[in-house]
Amino acid sequence: MKEFLTGNHAVARAVRLCRTPLIAAYPITPQTPIYEKLSEWEASGELKGIMMRTESEHSAMAACIAASLTGVRTFTATSSQGIALMHEMLHFAAGCRVPVVMANVNRLLAAPWGFWADQLDSLSQRDTGWIQLYCENGQEALDSVIQAYKIAEQVFLPAMICLEAFFVSHFMETVEIPDQEQVDRFLPPLNLPHRFDIDKPGYLVPVVPPELYRKYKHMAQTSMNSVKEIATRVDREFREGFGRGYGNVEPMMLEDAEIAIVTAGSITSTARIAIKTLREQGHRVGLLKIRLFRPFPVEEIQQALVGKKKIAVIDRNISLGSGGIFCQELRAALVHSSDHTLTFNYIAGVGGTDVDPEVIEKIALDVMNRREPIDTPIWIMED
């Protein structure tokens, strides 16, 4: 069944379809419609779970961790300052190995204050041990929530799906809503171990000696690495069941391309149009979308970009003192590839500024003219 929905409401719909019994959240623009929709359904009885209104995002995550340890599926949604406040608990979630699923609506971080799209909020949580998926549109956001549960629950690691403020969260699009039975088949009732058990009281997060700490970290890293393979498998199953799939990365017109444009999130949609125009103009330009950011799909990226002459990574984020974060990761992934493709970093769309097809075409033409490597990012500003 198709519905005309915002990205936020598509996420809420996915949570309902996953029969999540415990949601703990705190409202924040531009995530609030997810919170409101779930509250509305809780009130009407359509959501068969508990919607906990906590006093902060920090508490929301603490509640999700505790609930998850009792063996149930949990969900929270946040954005920007909210995820920043949650930071400490994000580490706890990964360390406690709980498959909490979160939607983060990418909004810039203060200061200065603003509400606009920017991926720095979730990207600066990249080392917390969470699986991260970046979604291009509302449909992908809905599908990714369902997939995220299936991935997270196999590896005992939390997962966040990211969608950009307004461009995805508030834009209305036609979204295919899967049948409940179909989702139930794909995502059967959860059977996690009950690590919090009132009949056998225990204390989590006890002090451990150094060697054990290292051991648990190593275990988590092993699990995290396995996510690339599991995510691929889950996406394939999803495609078989629902007729849609996304991959950890998605190449477009890349095979014969000399120049690869790399994007993540909503800019990808715009880039798809720009690439077509560039192709029509005779430029051999292709596109690579990165969807899975943690773990970083190094091998798939190496494979997709092998033999390209130049690469342009477009980042809607900036790690001050370095550059765009997707570009950093991509350069690190390619460091052992034999031909050492020239990789340029374009900062575009930061703070929610518009990245239209002309901007992407401009970037492509700029890359074509560049001969020398440049370590610093290239900012795309209005003329």
Add this chain to the structure above:
Amino acid sequence: MDIKYDFSSELVIPISYGSSEAIETGKWGFEKPETAFMTAPCQEVCPAGNPIPQFLYFAGEGRYKEAVEAILKENPFPGVCGRVCFHPCEKDCNRIQYDEAVSISAMERYIFDVTSNQHLDIHPLSHADSKRIAVVGSGPAGLSAAYFLRLLGYQVTLFEARKELGGVMRWGIPEYRLPKAILRKEIKRILQLSAIDVKTGMRVGEEISFEELNRFDAVFLSPGAGLILSLGIEGEDLKKVWIGGDVLDRINSGDKIRMGKEIIVIGGGNTAMDVARSALRLGSRVTVAYRRTRSEMPAIQDEIQEAEEEGVRFEFLLQPVKISLLKNKKIRVKFQRMRLRGRDHNNRPKAIPVQGAFLTRDADGLIKAVGEGVDLSWIPETLARNSLIDVNTSFITPHPKIFAGGDAIDQPRTIVTAIASGKKAAISIDLYLTGRTHDDVFPKIRVGNRGALSMEAYLSGRDDRNWSEPKDVVSYPQLNTLYFEHSKRTNMCKLDRHQALKSFSEVNLGLTTDEARLSALRCFSCGTCNYCFNCYFFCPEGVISLDPLHRTKGVDLDHCKGCGTCAKVCPRFVVHMKGLS
């Protein structure tokens, strides 16, 4: 610690099933919390030192039996005080500084009313060879002294000249303020709890001589003030001039009296208000003439207000100088116009005549209510001073085994002050009979600094003659009002005016069950733990234990780090941090 390090199973995280109690984190601290109950200002200002926060706590919990038992430790008359006390407690209630005072008086009344038929667990101390004490007069002072002396284990004989007990409560206060049925219930309970040997119809000086009291080990005199004071003016003895005390006595005795259409009441005290309102009920129109102004009237504010509401008119700055009989059988009262100037020896504004300013008022009758004197004809002259019975601060007369209290001594003439004097005299008598002096003890058992003493405190140190230091008084700034919510005070419903004036039915109707509960819960409980659990919930170490049912509290000092959160979050200044020496 028993930590399960599990790498193989699905738990994938370490879980401890042991306890970290072995680590005595309490050793890290420099301070420890202490619970120290404090005196609330309401309690301090109550002459009887009523444990107000304590009884309101029980009432708020619906534990009315415990509430009344708490009151009865300090005051045997909750039913009377809940009706006729001038309740200074409400004026000093800390909650006034937040919104409105707690309805303490109405609560005291409610607690008595709901428990008046219950069996209570109050037991007198027992003495093998208990001494005998005579109490003369059964008003609030006499009954209070008799009650507390019995609780202290003495044999008490109570001599009452009239045929019924109660003194001023029985004969002086009108039915519409204090129903006789309530008073009888209250007295009945006092007698049940304390087994006093009651001798009614025994007037000392007539049926029994004063010298015969000598066979008792101690004597407490509380004859009250029933002597008629004269205005000293012409026409005072006319038939249409009534005496306030007599009027009340006759009404309270069931006499049917007719007073005429237009009545003038002379006076500004409680008796004046009582006769004025009684006369209204007998069908008269009433004007009160007082020689000072409203703000100097010694009557209880509530009574003045209620008299006004019921239709009593007031004329101020008038002093009668002559009463004459007119041909139409009316009387004419000539008044001297007064003005206020300077202050008298009691620091009250002095009324002085305005030269040549007179006015007259005609009426069908006049009631003198200008105060009562003490009949001293039956006691040795050596016990009297300034027309009162002479006592020191321990209520001892110049005769070491004779004590006195109530309206016959130099103290404010209110029911609760009389009750308080009975209690204090009982302690004083006990100290005398056990060979101790009050100087060491009274300062230790005081409730705040305004004269009230605590019987409970006295009993706590009586056996080993060792009393702890008295508690300090909690002031408003010491409370943490963040945890309170604003709320309206509940006042009692009253009979509607027309209904009230038709009979002597009680005017104040008391609180409903819900009103009482809410009123009790409004108490800030200043200085008294009411198990709000703030300390328990906020303690980051989880080392506080509270049991409201058994009224116990504890801190696991081995694990209390002394952070002081409990003291900060205590709304009522009960938890205090004390440095470790």
